[in-house]
Amino acid sequence: MGGRRTSKDNLRIETCGEIDELNSIIGVCRSNNSVKAIDTILREIQSDLFMLGAEIANPHGKKKVKSKCIDDSTIKRIENHIDAITPQLKVLTNFIFPGGNRGAAMIHLARTVCRRAERRTVSLSKKENIGKYPLIYLNRLSDLLFILARWSNTLSNIHEEKWIPD
Numbered sequence: 001m002g003g004r005r006t007s008k009d010n011l012r013i014e015t016c017g018e019i020d021e022l023n024s025i026i027g028v029c030r031s032n033n034s035v036k037a038i039d040t041i042l043r044e045i046q047s048d049l050f051m052l053g054a055e056i057a058n059p060h061g062k063k064k065v066k067s068k069c070i071d072d073s074t075i076k077r078i079e080n081h082i083d084a085i086t087p088q089l090k091v092l093t094n095f096i097f098p099g100g101n102r103g104a105a106m107i108h109l110a111r112t113v114c115r116r117a118e119r120r121t122v123s124l125s126k127k128e129n130i131g132k133y134p135l136i137y138l139n140r141l142s143d144l145l146f147i148l149a150r151w152s153n154t155l156s157n158i159h160e161e162k163w164i165p166d
Contacts, residue, residue, distance in 0.1 A: 015124045016057050018117035023049040025110045033103040035155055038148055041081055045141065048074055052134055056121070059128065070133040078140045085151050094162040100153035107152060111145035114138060 023046055030042045048070065055069050098108035118138035124130060153160055 011120075011124050011127060012056060012059065015117070015120045016053050018113070018120045019049055019053045019056060022110065022113045022117050023053070025106070025113050029103065029106045029110050032106045033152065035103070035152060038103070038152060041144075041148065044077070045144075048137070048141075052137060055134060056124070056130065070137045072133075075133065075136055075140055078137070078144050082140070082144050082147050085147050089147070089150050089154055090160075094164060096150075096160040097163055098149070100149070100158040100160065101156045104149040104152035104156075104158065107145055107149035111142050111149065114142040114145055118142060 026042050026046050026049065030039055030046075033039055033042065051068060051074075052070050098111075099105045118135065121130070121134050121138055125135060150160065152158075
C-alpha cells in the first residue's frame with residue numbers, strides 16, 4: 001500500500017506473505033472440517049487475517065483503509081472462544097502429538113504457520129512501529145488453533161496421543 005515499489009524480500013512483504021499463507025491454510029482447514037461451530041470460527045479468523053494483512057501492508061497507517069483493524073474487541077472474541085471451548089477438553093498433563101482426524105491435523109499445521117507468522121511479525125515490529133495488536137492477535141490465535149484442533153478430535157472421539165519421553 002502507498003504506491004511505493006518494494007523488494008519481494010522486504011520484511012513487510014514477507015510478513016504479509018506469512019499472513020496470507022496462514023489465511024490459505026485456514027481455508028484448507030475449513031475444507032477438511034465437518035463441524036459447523038469450528039467452521040464458523042475459522043471463517044471469522046480468515047476475515048481477521050485479511051484485516052491484519054491490510055494493516056501490515058499499510059506502513060505507518062499512511063493510506064486510509066476501508067476495513068476495520070485488529071483491536072481489543074477482536075482479541076477478546078478470540079479469548080472468548082478459548083474460554084468457551086477449553087472446559088470441554090481433557091486437561092493436558094503431557095505434550096500431545098499433533099494429529100488426530102484430518103481436520104485436527106490441518107488445524108495443528110495452521111497453528112505452526114501462525115507461529116511462523118508471529119515470529120516474522122515480531123521481526124517487523126523491531127524495525128517499524130506496527131502497534132501492539134498484530135502481535136497479541138497472532139499469539140492468541142495460535143492458542144485458539146491448538147484448542148480448535150483438540151476440540152475437533154474430542155468431537156470425533158479421537159484419542160489424543162501423549163508424547164512420553166523415553
